[in-house]
Amino acid sequence: MLDYLLSFLILFGAIFTFIGSLGLVRLKDFYTRLHGPTKATTLGVGSILIASAIFFSTRGTGISLHEILITLFLLITAPVSAHLLAKAALHLELNSLAKIPTKKVQQEGLEQANQTEVAQQTTEKIEPLTSSDGSQDQELAQKQ
């Protein structure tokens, strides 16, 4: 019975780790790629770690829970690094499948304080970089 639970957790974890990395290869732009590793990989590695905790608790000399530490740590840090990566990508203005809000929209809260400036600025609003498909992304790769 325990063997089946362990096998299920390990297989489940491995499959999700695999899918997370598959997203890294398959998806077309950076922002969508960011979704795969941050979510799927975290849960995948989490369930492998829990399987390891159960394994050593039942086989070793007493309960072994220290794998929980890594799981918690990953659960806390994964969104933080994803947020920082997204911020860096926005800063570098990478190509995106979705319409990227302009710098002004991103900072809009600040500008509502001085409405007059907004009215002036909207006239010279820059169109955001968009690409209808991943072709620009691939062109960029070939240039490198």
Add this chain to the structure above:
Amino acid sequence: MLDIVLPIAFGLVAVAVAMSFWRLLRGPSAPDRILALDTLNINTIALLVLLGIHLSSALFFEAALLIALMGFISTVAFCKYLLRGDIIE
């Protein structure tokens, strides 16, 4: 049962490592490469834990914990570098 599942899991995670490595080499942008490195870190943790189960040895826990810690710190440092052009201000 575990004897059948473990090799499959090893295979899946190894392919995951290979795919992250492919993204690391191909880019095309710096954040992509950082993301690939971060994923590589997490995949390595999975691989180490699986090895620990396979060899019934708890020794690999420390290595996995260290990789988790250093991986997070390096990702943050790389992102800070991209954002500011400087790490220690």
Add this chain to the structure above:
Amino acid sequence: MRRLLPHPLLTPILTVVWLLLNNSIAPGQIVLGLILGWAIPLLSIRFWPDKVYVYKPLTLMRYIIVVLIDIVVANFIVARRILGNPDRLKPAFAKLPLDLTSDLAISLLANSITLTPGTLSARLSSDRKYLLIHALNETDPDALIVTIKQRYERLLKEIFEKC
């Protein structure tokens, strides 16, 4: 009391982390863990940005359970999107106006958004009033924002901010 035990919540957490790290509950380790749990907050109190108050611990428990369930759901949704045709994805950016003011609540909200179905927090505006969200596949950003506000932000506001 305040001086000797500056962070009453951190002490037991650090002790538990120490025991987990050593993987033992030997009396010696418990004593060492308690000493560390007492000494570290005392030495690092100046680095903590501000005091954290949890007004409703029970709501916090409910929030954690909601988020954990959503993480599992999120993984199945994202897995299906990755395995599906990537050309049919409709990613979108959405702007979430924040009602929260405390730093911890905002960072918890951003983390929950990243870990839950198909969304990713991308940027906090410099005046902390808006959070930019990237959705993996979303045709209706307004509905998404309403969902996030009702599901997470309302609970966080109850937990960390006095109404």
